[in-house]
Amino acid sequence: MTDPLEVSPHEFGTLRLFTTALDPDDASNITAQNVNRLLGANVDLISEKIEVIPTRSVAGLGLTGYLRDGYGIPEDQLQGRAAQLDAVSGLLVFLPASAFGGKAASLDPHPSMRFLGLFHEEKAAAPGPMAPTDSAKGTVEPARPKKSTTAASGGKRSWLIALGALLIAAVLVLAAFR
Numbered sequence: 001m002t003d004p005l006e007v008s009p010h011e012f013g014t015l016r017l018f019t020t021a022l023d024p025d026d027a028s029n030i031t032a033q034n035v036n037r038l039l040g041a042n043v044d045l046i047s048e049k050i051e052v053i054p055t056r057s058v059a060g061l062g063l064t065g066y067l068r069d070g071y072g073i074p075e076d077q078l079q080g081r082a083a084q085l086d087a088v089s090g091l092l093v094f095l096p097a098s099a100f101g102g103k104a105a106s107l108d109p110h111p112s113m114r115f116l117g118l119f120h121e122e123k124a125a126a127p128g129p130m131a132p133t134d135s136a137k138g139t140v141e142p143a144r145p146k147k148s149t150t151a152a153s154g155g156k157r158s159w160l161i162a163l164g165a166l167l168i169a170a171v172l173v174l175a176a177f178r
Helices: 062-071 082-086 149-176
Strands: 014-020 051-054 091-096 113-120
Touching: 014 062, 062 082, 062 091
Parallel strands: none
Antiparallel strands: 014 091, 014 113, 051 091
16 A cells, blocks of 8 residues: 555545644634645645635534545445544645645645545546437537539539630621621
8 A cells, every 4th residue: 555645646536634633723824725834845735626624614414424425435435434533623624636736745744733544536437428408409400511602603604604705706707707
């Protein structure tokens, strides 16, 4: 097994979960914008992808319910850990793989940060072919090849020119015999 604090540049569908040893009131200065400073030197994160919330925000669902319903963590990864996870208090820091922006990173969390685990989201089913909806039916017509007007009109013009030349020649021949 690889070190859960080592992030691969090709990582996808993983979630690292941390909590602080600080009381949420004392940790109010920890935000998604500055949490990278608590995770080690040279850790560059996309703050919009990070979630930092107090455990009281997930009290209704419990942390396991939040991981399952909010992040798509399968039940088999949460079994046997539900009591431990639901008992966590403090500030929660959710770091999905997308927060690293496809860059490798070595996390060295500050002593106030406690690593709770590395979770893997459920594998999404491969998308199938999309069927058109009723609202889209009849709104787009299939492309039909256009007839070339230049070729058709060019052919007509040549016939007219040839006929005109023939008439002129006929008039000249008749005029010569008079």
